Amino acid sequence: MAKKPRIALVMGSTSDMPQVEPALEILKDLKIPYTTRVLSAHRTPDAVRVFAKSAHQEGIQVIIACAGAAAHLAGVIASHTDLPVIGVPMAGTTLGGLDALFSTVQMPGGVPVATMGIGKAGTKNAVLMAARILALQDAELEGRLARKRENQAARVLELDQEIRASGTWTWEG
Numbered sequence: 001m002a003k004k005p006r007i008a009l010v011m012g013s014t015s016d017m018p019q020v021e022p023a024l025e026i027l028k029d030l031k032i033p034y035t036t037r038v039l040s041a042h043r044t045p046d047a048v049r050v051f052a053k054s055a056h057q058e059g060i061q062v063i064i065a066c067a068g069a070a071a072h073l074a075g076v077i078a079s080h081t082d083l084p085v086i087g088v089p090m091a092g093t094t095l096g097g098l099d100a101l102f103s104t105v106q107m108p109g110g111v112p113v114a115t116m117g118i119g120k121a122g123t124k125n126a127v128l129m130a131a132r133i134l135a136l137q138d139a140e141l142e143g144r145l146a147r148k149r150e151n152q153a154a155r156v157l158e159l160d161q162e163i164r165a166s167g168t169w170t171w172e173g
């Protein structure tokens with residue numbers, strides 16, 4: 001039987017997809033059921049409100065909001081829910097995502113948005129942060145996250161070994 005999504009990823013536009021899609025693999029890898037929505041704080045404000053107000057009841061535990069330009073999606077979602085909201089500024093405008101970073105990170109005190117870095121790396125860290133939040137009450141997920149980190153470290157050491165063995169990156173005069 002299909003499991004209920006625990007994480008919701010919301011994008012402001014389908015143009016954000018290339019910066020979001022790679023992170024979805026991480027959620028599959030960690031076996032965390034998720035749902036993805038395309039909702040815009042300024043183009044579909046009513047749909048954003050309905051989504052945010054019902055998310056907790058639907059079983060969602062963490063919301064990730066990815067938006068670019070004058071990005072108010074994460075803040076607007078956070079204004080309608082008590083769930084943790086993680087904002088990811090999308091690159092793509094002439095300001096390269098700095099606009100979205102400032103819009104997302106500078107929430108006035110009272111309504112928090114945990115803001116990640118810009119673009120693909122930010123989305124990747126957002127899903128890992130969401131997984132860490134869920135893992136506080138899910139020992140199996142905690143184990144999967146720990147194994148993922150071990151594999152990541154092993155891969156870096158493997159690459160280190162490869163470049164040392166190749167000799168190309170060493171010069172002994």
Ligand code: RP5
Pocket residue numbers: 011012013014015016040066067068069090092
């Ligand atoms: C934001 O405006 C979206 O999140 C997107 O990053 C940006 C541009 O959207 P499009 O004009 O490409 O739909 O709301």
